[in-house]
Amino acid sequence: MNFSSKLLENAVDAFASLPGIGRKTALRLVLHLVQQAPETSEEFADAIVKLRKNIKNCQVCHNLSDEPVxxxxSNNRRDKSVLCVVxxxxxxxxxxETQQFRGLYHVLGGIISPIxxxxxxxxxxxxxxxxxxTGEVKxxxxxxxxxxxxxxxxxxxxxxxxxxxxxVQLSTIARGVSFGGELEYADGLTLGRSIVSRIPYRKDE
Amino acid sequence: MNFSSKLLENAVDAFASLPGIGRKTALRLVLHLVQQAPETSEEFADAIVKLRKNIKNCQVCHNLSDEPVxxxxSNNRRDKSVLCVVxxxxxxxxxxETQQFRGLYHVLGGIISPIxxxxxxxxxxxxxxxxxxTGEVKxxxxxxxxxxxxxxxxxxxxxxxxxxxxxVQLSTIARGVSFGGELEYADGLTLGRSIVSRIPYRKDE
Structure with a gap:
């Protein structure tokens, strides 16, 4: 692209360095910011700098956090006896998001991958x-x-x-055909596993 | 989305306020920045703030510019007698980008639209x-x-x-079937116009 402005070019380069953002999209985003009040750009920039400067990894579970824990x-109402390892x-x-888990987490930061x-x-x-x-986890x-x-x-x-x-009891999350998913479109492995790990039918479900 | 971090939420909100960026994409971009060195985020933010603070509209043609003109x-080698109105x-x-025009521009900033x-x-x-x-434009x-x-x-x-x-001579850019375009896929209006505005065949073309 042919920029008549170095400032514009720098801002487009900055956006285009992000994953999945091409130079045309970057230009569109930058022109949007130029058309807004100067405060919008300042607040935008501020949110990013503050995040990068102050974000921490939780000392306990390694989740991103504003505080050391x-x-x-640090929520006392959560069940400390169950850890979900992700x-x-x-x-x-x-x-x-599911609101189905009231225990704590442990973030591995990846999975073992020799490749x-x-x-x-x-x-x-x-x-x-x-x-x-510590003995607290069941x-x-x-x-x-x-x-x-x-x-x-x-x-x-x-x-x-x-x-x-x-x-400690080890479990894995259930695999199976997803809700709303049609049997014929489920992959063979998932469908096979969902039959092997079938669950007794309960009327109240 | 359920953020355990206010800093993270603010940064995601900032990105998600841009056109065409949803909250999932915003999160991906923010997590990318978090994984980079702090300088990357600072340079990113800096490019945006500097742009918004210092970018001007050219006093002559209203294009975006770092300088008043x-x-x-301000390029003396360009033809001041032809203006391209966009x-x-x-x-x-x-x-x-086409490198086919050596005149100057005039940016209208939109088109007349009663709606x-x-x-x-x-x-x-x-x-x-x-x-x-001024009499300079032909x-x-x-x-x-x-x-x-x-x-x-x-x-x-x-x-x-x-x-x-x-x-002053007024002209519009040529409309017609695009290079590499197949006739059968051209829309009727374009194809019709391209026949009405046909150009004499020259061997050297």
């Missing part, structure tokens, strides 16, 4: 074991992607817990 | 007439969208020039 971990903070948000060079020591597994060792729900890497990660953690003789 | 208008600065960029409440006085038409009145190329509003705008300008008895 996140809102979820790959990243987006998973925490998705599960919180990408991610080993167990790159993940927050030691601190997970540490939390279990169950770990592994809400990890059902991939080879995910299964490897779950296996690694379960082995480590067994080796240390830690009596 | 833009690079194109709706917005994106049109300037698109035409500059959207945009009248001639909301556009930079008076300053266009003023530039023609031709105005109207590179305006071929819509009813666009045609109205062209008609308004041509009438104003005639009323003031300003002897």
């Amino acid at each position: 996140c809102e979820i971990c 790959e990243g903070i987006r998973d925490v948000m998705a599960i919180e 990408e060079g991610i080993g167990p020591n790159d993940l927050h597994i030691d601190s997970l074991i540490g939390r279990v060792q 169950e770990l729900i592994m809400a990890i992607s059902p991939t080879i890497e995910g299964d490897t990660t779950i296996f690694y953690i379960s082995k480590k817990l067994r080796d240390l003789d830690l009596p | 833009c690079e194109i208008c 709706e917005g600065i994106r049109d300037v960029m698109a035409i500059e 959207e409440g945009i009248g001639p006085n909301d556009l930079h038409i008076d300053s266009l007439i003023g530039r023609v009145q 031709e105005l190329i109207m590179a305006i969208s071929p819509t009813i509003e666009g045609d109205t705008t062209i008609f308004y300008i041509s009438k104003k020039l005639r009323d003031l008895d300003l002897p």
Whole structure:
């Protein structure tokens, strides 16, 4: 693109450096900001700088947090005996959105992936074991992607817990045909698993 | 979305206020910035604030510019006798990109649209007439969208020039079947116009 303005070019470059934003989209966003009041751009910039400067990882669960310990971990009304183990903070948000889980989380920061060079020591597994060792945790729900890497990660953690003789219940989230999903469009693996892990019918469901 | 962090929520809100950016995309962009070095976020924010604070509209052609008069208008090697009249600065960029035009521009800032409440006085038409009145301009190329509003705008300008008895050549950009376009897929209006405005065949083309 041919910019007659260096300022414009710099701002477009900044937006275009973000994932999934091309230069045409970047230009559209920048021109939008130019057409707004100067305060809009200042508030926009301010939100980003403040975030990057002050955001922390929760010391307990490694979720993103404004404080050293996140809102979820410091909430006394949550069940400290159940930990939901997830790959990243987006998973925490998705599960919180459901309002079906009242326990705490543990963010691994990824999953074991030899191809990408991610080993167990790159993940927050030691601190997970540490939390279990306090004796307060009764169950770990592994809400990890059902991939080879995910299964490897779950296996690694379960082995480590067994080796240390830690009596904690391990579970994985249920896999099956999604609500509103049609049987014929479900993939074979999911459909097969949903039959193997069938659940007794209850009238009140 | 359920954010455990106010800082994160503010940054996502900021991105989601941009046109075409939903909250899921906004979150993805924000998490990208969080994973980069703090300098990346600072440079990003800096580019936006500097742009909004220092960007000007060229006093001559109303294009966006870093200086009171833009690079194109202050370029002595450009032909000052031909003005290309466009709706917005994106049109300037698109035409500059072609490298086929060596004259100057005039950005109207929109087109006459009674439905959207945009009248001639909301556009930079008076300053266009003023530039023609200096006597330096020999031709105005109207590179305006071929819509009813666009045609109205062209008609308004041509009438104003005639009323003031300003002897300037008015032209519009050629309409026709685009290069690489197949005849059968061209819309009827375009195809019809391309036959009416046919051009003599030259061997060297």
